[in-house]
Amino acid sequence: MPLDDEIQQALHSRAETMPVRKEGLRERIRQAAAAQAPRRWLTEPLQFALAVVLLVGLAAGGFLMSAHTREPAATSSGRYLAIVDARGDKAGGQVHILDLESQSIVGTISADAPDGIFLPDGNTLVIGTPQGVTWYSAPTWQPSRTVSAAFHEWWISYPEQSAYALSPDGTHLYSVVYDPTTPPGGEGRLAFQDVDLKGGTTASSPIPTCASRLLTQAPSLVYLFCANSEWSGFRLTNGKLEQFRGGTLWYDGTPFGKDRSLATEFLSADGHVVALFQEGVIAIFDPRPNDGAGPVSTSYGRILEDGRVIPFHQAALSPDGQTLYVGTAARPCPNGGCDVPAPPLSLSADRIEAYSTKTWARTATLPVSHPFTDIAVSPDGKTFITVSSADRTVSFIDAATGKELKALTNVGTDPTRFITGPQPLLP
Amino acid sequence: MYVEKAVRVAYLVTGSEPAAEDAAQEAFVAVLRRIGDLRNPDRFRSWFFSILLNGARRAARRGRRWLFVPLRPGPDAGADPAEAAERSDRARTLQVLIDQLPDTHRTPVILRYYAELSDAEIAAALGIPEGTVKSRLHHARQKLRQALGEEGTDLAAR
Numbered sequence: 001m002p003l004d005d006e007i008q009q010a011l012h013s014r015a016e017t018m019p020v021r022k023e024g025l026r027e028r029i030r031q032a033a034a035a036q037a038p039r040r041w042l043t044e045p046l047q048f049a050l051a052v053v054l055l056v057g058l059a060a061g062g063f064l065m066s067a068h069t070r071e072p073a074a075t076s077s078g079r080y081l082a083i084v085d086a087r088g089d090k091a092g093g094q095v096h097i098l099d100l101e102s103q104s105i106v107g108t109i110s111a112d113a114p115d116g117i118f119l120p121d122g123n124t125l126v127i128g129t130p131q132g133v134t135w136y137s138a139p140t141w142q143p144s145r146t147v148s149a150a151f152h153e154w155w156i157s158y159p160e161q162s163a164y165a166l167s168p169d170g171t172h173l174y175s176v177v178y179d180p181t182t183p184p185g186g187e188g189r190l191a192f193q194d195v196d197l198k199g200g201t202t203a204s205s206p207i208p209t210c211a212s213r214l215l216t217q218a219p220s221l222v223y224l225f226c227a228n229s230e231w232s233g234f235r236l237t238n239g240k241l242e243q244f245r246g247g248t249l250w251y252d253g254t255p256f257g258k259d260r261s262l263a264t265e266f267l268s269a270d271g272h273v274v275a276l277f278q279e280g281v282i283a284i285f286d287p288r289p290n291d292g293a294g295p296v297s298t299s300y301g302r303i304l305e306d307g308r309v310i311p312f313h314q315a316a317l318s319p320d321g322q323t324l325y326v327g328t329a330a331r332p333c334p335n336g337g338c339d340v341p342a343p344p345l346s347l348s349a350d351r352i353e354a355y356s357t358k359t360w361a362r363t364a365t366l367p368v369s370h371p372f373t374d375i376a377v378s379p380d381g382k383t384f385i386t387v388s389s390a391d392r393t394v395s396f397i398d399a400a401t402g403k404e405l406k407a408l409t410n411v412g413t414d415p416t417r418f419i420t421g422p423q424p425l426l427p
Numbered sequence: 428m429y430v431e432k433a434v435r436v437a438y439l440v441t442g443s444e445p446a447a448e449d450a451a452q453e454a455f456v457a458v459l460r461r462i463g464d465l466r467n468p469d470r471f472r473s474w475f476f477s478i479l480l481n482g483a484r485r486a487a488r489r490g491r492r493w494l495f496v497p498l499r500p501g502p503d504a505g506a507d508p509a510e511a512a513e514r515s516d517r518a519r520t521l522q523v524l525i526d527q528l529p530d531t532h533r534t535p536v537i538l539r540y541y542a543e544l545s546d547a548e549i550a551a552a553l554g555i556p557e558g559t560v561k562s563r564l565h566h567a568r569q570k571l572r573q574a575l576g577e578e579g580t581d582l583a584a585r
Contacts, residue, residue: 029430
């Protein structure tokens with residue numbers, strides 16, 4: 001008998017020695033699923049779709065551009081911040097330009113499902129929509145150039161959404177694209193466009209995994225992440241895209257993204273993936289040494305309060321990268337579960353906690369008067385800027401005392417998050 | 428069908444019935460919750476088994492891994508009792524040899540020969556390149572062949 005057949009037979013014989021109580025197991029599964037009370041709402045199609053947007057879309061921290069995700073709550077690199085005003089990244093959205101000096105809104109740009117980034121000069125805002133990428137510059141905020149791009153359709157239920165990344169210098173645009181004849185769910189390709197050549201794919205490569213998120217902090221380097229923990233790294237060398245790493249990201253024995261509890265994530269300027277989990281874990285991945293064959297070495301911080309894990313909501317790095325500011329809610333998670341974000345109310349934080357990025361020790365806690373959905377830090381590190389979609393309010397908060405310095409009310413229709421500049425370096 | 432297959436795969440990986448049930452339960456609950464993550468339906472099998480294997484790893488970390496499972500005689504279809512006994516011995520020897528493979532080789536073997544996943548699916552489930560899967564399967568077969576040929580049933584008695 002061929003060895004292959006023998007192996008197969010041996011494994012079948014071994015496996016069948018285990019009595020499988022199928023009905024009992026099915027009942028256990030049913031009970032376990034039911035016991036996760038907050039997830040009952042996941043069974044509703046609309047709510048499930050919302051969950052997809054919340055749980056995956058929110059996991060956005062370092063996507064420099066990604067229309068289906070929350071923008072990283074990060075330090076502003078200059079005088080301006082932008083506020084995305086479009087719940088669920090739907091069509092018909094707007095972007096408001098916030099002047100940090102005058103603490104006022106100085107412009108509004110209409111954009112479908114917008115996302116974007118400020119270039120390092122702090123005066124140029126690049127907004128991506130499913131149709132392409134457009135440059136806007138201070139002080140007029142009129143469009144100065146547009147690069148059309150094809151972005152893939154990755155959620156069957158959200159075909160208008162896209163995944164793409166723009167290098168911090170605004171020169172390299174990466175996207176995942178599909179042949180128009182490929183049905184949703186088909187195999188994709190990573191495409192690179194040299195922005196200075198004004199569009200047109202100049203390099204592409206098949207991708208080995210799904211890619212729901214793209215991160216880049218350097219022109220020739222892009223990371224693709226999938227919600228199931230798969231990732232791959234591509235380098236642009238001599239006009240060609242080459243995969244140089246890939247595998248599964250782990251932290252503390254658990255695959256990255258497991259249980260979809262990621263609250264936010266971003267790529268630091270030095271190439272570390274900083275991930276914050278709803279369970280109160282901060283995981284720092286260095287994907288570069290990953291040989292694709294095993295767990296990535298990680299360091300992480302677990303945040304406990306009175307013996308209870310508290311959830312993260314939003315995060316922002318200080319300009320020097322020394323401190324991570326995290327928006328959290330003091331109230332316990334509804335129904336006793338924090339691993340899945342509760343419906344939208346819990347997405348508002350009501351305090352800001354500061355953590356050292358060296359030790360991950362908490363160094364400060366500041367309650368704030370307006371629950372917020374996103375947070376940013378002023379370039380001098382002295383002021384927090386928060387936005388609340390529920391209150392339609394933007395607040396300026398003294399970083400030392402937590403005192404609200406100014407509040408802008410009646411901001412847009414649904415201001416949810418900030419567009420900022422590239423991420424600072426971690427120490 | 429998947430419940431039975433899943434729990435048996437987890438059993439082969441963990442060697443523990445409770446751990447296998449835990450892993451299968453965890454995998455199905457995760458799948459129920461995360462089905463929306465699945466962009467490509469063709470990848471369901473690899474996605475599912477990656478969740479299952481992760482659950483099995485966690486179960487193993489809870490201290491249940493490598494519990495010794497006494498070998499039980501498997502079904503024997505041989506007509507000749509002597510031949511049947513020899514075949515049965517060889518099958519049990521092979522089971523032990525497979526158990527003794529390093530985890531990096533054993534898991535692909537289980538996924539290939541029991542779960543009947545393709546190289547690409549195994550690669551996706553384990554998060555390793557397809558070439559690595561081929562290489563590990565090749566080395567696993569080579570080790571098994573050598574052990575069967577050169578050391579025979581001695582290994583089974585270890």
